[in-house]
Amino acid sequence: MNSSASSLPQIASIFHGIKTGRHWCFGDPEYDDLSGDLFDQYQTFFAQLELKLHRDARGFIYATSDDDDTKGSGQITAFVVFTAVWVDAVADAGEDVGRSLFAANQRVADLPHLRSEAHRRALAQVGVQAPGDLEKLMRSMSRLGLVDMDGQSRFTLRAAFNRLLDVCLDETRRPANSATTDTATDQTTTTTNTPTSATTEAQS
Amino acid sequence: MLISLQEAAAFLNTHHAVFDELWRRRDETLAEAELLALISATRSEATPAYLLTQLKRMRFMIETDAQEGAWELAPAFARWVEYLQQIAQPVSSARVRGQLLELEHALDSFRLAEMRDDLNTGREILRETRAGFQRLSEDMGQTQAAIAAVVSEAKGEHRKQGALERFRRINRLWNEYLLPMLELLDPAGQLEAVCIAWETQLNHAVEKQFLPERRLAERIERDMRGLRVAVRQGFRECQNELEPLHARLRRDTLWAEGAARILKRVEDLGAPNASLDYTMPTSNFRYVGQMSEAALVASAARWRDISEPPPVIDFAGAPAAADSQAVEDVLAAIETMPTKNFPLQDLLAWLSQEHGARGFHPVLQVFSLLVTDSRYQASFHTPISIYDIAGGSVRCGRVRLQLRKTS
Numbered sequence: 001m002n003s004s005a006s007s008l009p010q011i012a013s014i015f016h017g018i019k020t021g022r023h024w025c026f027g028d029p030e031y032d033d034l035s036g037d038l039f040d041q042y043q044t045f046f047a048q049l050e051l052k053l054h055r056d057a058r059g060f061i062y063a064t065s066d067d068d069d070t071k072g073s074g075q076i077t078a079f080v081v082f083t084a085v086w087v088d089a090v091a092d093a094g095e096d097v098g099r100s101l102f103a104a105n106q107r108v109a110d111l112p113h114l115r116s117e118a119h120r121r122a123l124a125q126v127g128v129q130a131p132g133d134l135e136k137l138m139r140s141m142s143r144l145g146l147v148d149m150d151g152q153s154r155f156t157l158r159a160a161f162n163r164l165l166d167v168c169l170d171e172t173r174r175p176a177n178s179a180t181t182d183t184a185t186d187q188t189t190t191t192t193n194t195p196t197s198a199t200t201e202a203q204s
Numbered sequence: 205m206l207i208s209l210q211e212a213a214a215f216l217n218t219h220h221a222v223f224d225e226l227w228r229r230r231d232e233t234l235a236e237a238e239l240l241a242l243i244s245a246t247r248s249e250a251t252p253a254y255l256l257t258q259l260k261r262m263r264f265m266i267e268t269d270a271q272e273g274a275w276e277l278a279p280a281f282a283r284w285v286e287y288l289q290q291i292a293q294p295v296s297s298a299r300v301r302g303q304l305l306e307l308e309h310a311l312d313s314f315r316l317a318e319m320r321d322d323l324n325t326g327r328e329i330l331r332e333t334r335a336g337f338q339r340l341s342e343d344m345g346q347t348q349a350a351i352a353a354v355v356s357e358a359k360g361e362h363r364k365q366g367a368l369e370r371f372r373r374i375n376r377l378w379n380e381y382l383l384p385m386l387e388l389l390d391p392a393g394q395l396e397a398v399c400i401a402w403e404t405q406l407n408h409a410v411e412k413q414f415l416p417e418r419r420l421a422e423r424i425e426r427d428m429r430g431l432r433v434a435v436r437q438g439f440r441e442c443q444n445e446l447e448p449l450h451a452r453l454r455r456d457t458l459w460a461e462g463a464a465r466i467l468k469r470v471e472d473l474g475a476p477n478a479s480l481d482y483t484m485p486t487s488n489f490r491y492v493g494q495m496s497e498a499a500l501v502a503s504a505a506r507w508r509d510i511s512e513p514p515p516v517i518d519f520a521g522a523p524a525a526a527d528s529q530a531v532e533d534v535l536a537a538i539e540t541m542p543t544k545n546f547p548l549q550d551l552l553a554w555l556s557q558e559h560g561a562r563g564f565h566p567v568l569q570v571f572s573l574l575v576t577d578s579r580y581q582a583s584f585h586t587p588i589s590i591y592d593i594a595g596g597s598v599r600c601g602r603v604r605l606q607l608r609k610t611s
Contacts, residue, residue, distance in 0.1 A: 004484060007581060007583075018487045019487070021458055021486035021487050022487075029407075050216070051487055063486075063487035064485040064487055065485070065486075065487050068544065074309070074476070074481060074484070075482065076309065076481055076482070076483065076484050077475055077476070077480040077481050078475075079484070080480045080483055080484065081466070081467075081470055081475060081480070082467060083463070084462075084463040084466040084467050084470075085463075085467065086463075087459050087462075087463035087468055088460065088463045088464055091356050091456070091459075091460035091463070096452070096456060097455075097456040097457065097460060098456060098459075099460050103264075118205070118467070118471070119467075121471070122470050124468050125474060125475035125476075126475050135470060136213070144486065164484060165459055166456070166484075167462070167480075167483045167484055168459045168460075168461075168462030168463045168466065169458055169459065169462055170462070170483070171461075171462035171463075171465045171466050172458050172461050172462045172465065174465075180580055181372065182260070
């Protein structure tokens with residue numbers, strides 16, 4: 001299989017995205033290129049750099065590094081807590097979670113995150129204490145391609161946001177008592193959890 | 205203790221908000237604390253404790269058999285409200301199985317009556333059988349209507365139930381009613397088997413003139429057709445409606461459950477110790493990361509193995525030929541090659557075989573010019589091997605060369 005860089009039209013833009021943990025969703029110019037016939041070639045090419053390209057059936061593509069040093073970050077913890085608080089608040093209100101989260105063109109100011117004391121406590125642990133912090137966090141998600149944001153503090157979740165919801169699903173598969181015995185150094189179980197069964201990965 | 209109708213009616217009238225709420229949660233069992241919270245939320249003038257005592261005393265709420273301290277709406281009271289609201293109740297698959305078993309037994313009795321040529325008993329059995337098939341149709345119709353009502357309620361925009369409550373109801377319908385019923389209605393299921401056996405027996409009875417009139421058999425056959433076509437189709441429609449709703453509510457419930465568990469872990473251990481950093485791996489290509497410790501150790505091991513300095517290559521003693529005609533000749537020959545000869549699967553091996561006679565240096569120069577030539581597309585493949593070319597050796601991977609497509 002030919003996996004030379006010269007045969008991959010969007011290689012520069014995709015490599016630039018990979019350096020920042022970008023997710024490409026349906027509608028992105030790179031997504032068309034990545035999801036088509038060239039996917040296997042891109043995957044083979046990036047495998048040489050110890051980067052694994054994943055194609056998800058829900059309409060997004062992303063890469064992970066084989067290098068353990070680059071897999072996790074405190075920012076991911078902040079994203080997960082943000083998501084868990086949001087799902088919890090929406091479920092408490094008796095609303096449909098999927099429908100509420102993926103509603104188009106929402107306002108950051110309308111987010112329910114800071115309404116309850118318990119949620120504020122959880123978010124404070126990841127540095128989110130004010131509506132401005134929420135917006136900052138969402139802009140970080142936007143850089144990763146998880147969220148689309150406009151200049152007026154309005155946003156729409158992208159298909160790739162499902163990865164954060166998968167973390168919630170994965171949590172239900174963990175044995176209940178493991179929640180209190182895990183430590184931050186126990187990376188084996190968490191890294192093998194993803195991608196979830198909902199994802200389909202093309203094998204080269 | 206007897207409760208007068210007047211007292212019960214007055215209590216219902218005064219505290220109907222409490223009953224509305226209890227009715228809404230009729231499928232749940234509730235602990236006392238939950239009941240008190242539910243009553244408080246209705247903002248009744250009486251105290252929650254008093255109202256709860258009265259609900260128990262008048263037996264509107266009864267303790268469940270399965271669990272001490274868990275309370276549910278008294279089934280007799282629930283049935284009365286259902287009666288008032290004309291609510292269709294689903295029929296359990298166990299009851300349908302029982303009805304099918306009765307029809308099988310009736311078939312055995314009919315065979316026996318035919319053997320004995322006992323027409324009166326035969327007619328009686330057919331009457332009962334017809335009623336049996338009609339009951340089955342009605343029960344299944346009720347079940348269908350009940351499922352449709354719950355689906356419609358769960359889909360409603362102005363609902364009061366949370367996702368978890370709706371999922372519980374839908375899941376119960378799905379697992380306890382719809383799936384077992386579909387199994388029974390399957391073309392290879394029990395209903396079909398009973399109907400076919402009855403059809404065969406009725407045909408036999410008409411042929412052997414045990415039944416003097418075809419009409420008797422035709423009535424039952426008509427009822428069976430109704431069951432087999434309309435009911436099966438109706439349940440399939442139920443399944444089509446229920447399936448996406450079931451999947452969506454199940455997914456919402458799992459998300460909510462996972463989120464609650466994550467938040468509990470954050471609360472118990474603190475966010476930095478909650479092992480969340482690695483839950484969503486991403487890419488983060490770092491150049492510094494390429495020089496890993498393992499690579500350094502491997503390099504050091506190689507240096508240790510070197511026992512003597514490498515041989516000196518005397519470039520001055522073996523100069524490349526200044527005349528590049530040989531290189532030009534080889535390039536010209538390749539340019540005029542028919543396109544069907546491409547791709548060259550192993551460029552260096554091919555050059556060595558076809559043009560090795562021109563010498564080591566021209567072959568290497570041609571090789572390097574071709575892999576960087578924009579008219580061609582070169583790709584490198586492992587493993588690395590040694591190529592012997594015109595008295596020299598080159599260690600490299602396989603290079604595949606193809607013509608670049610021109611638009």
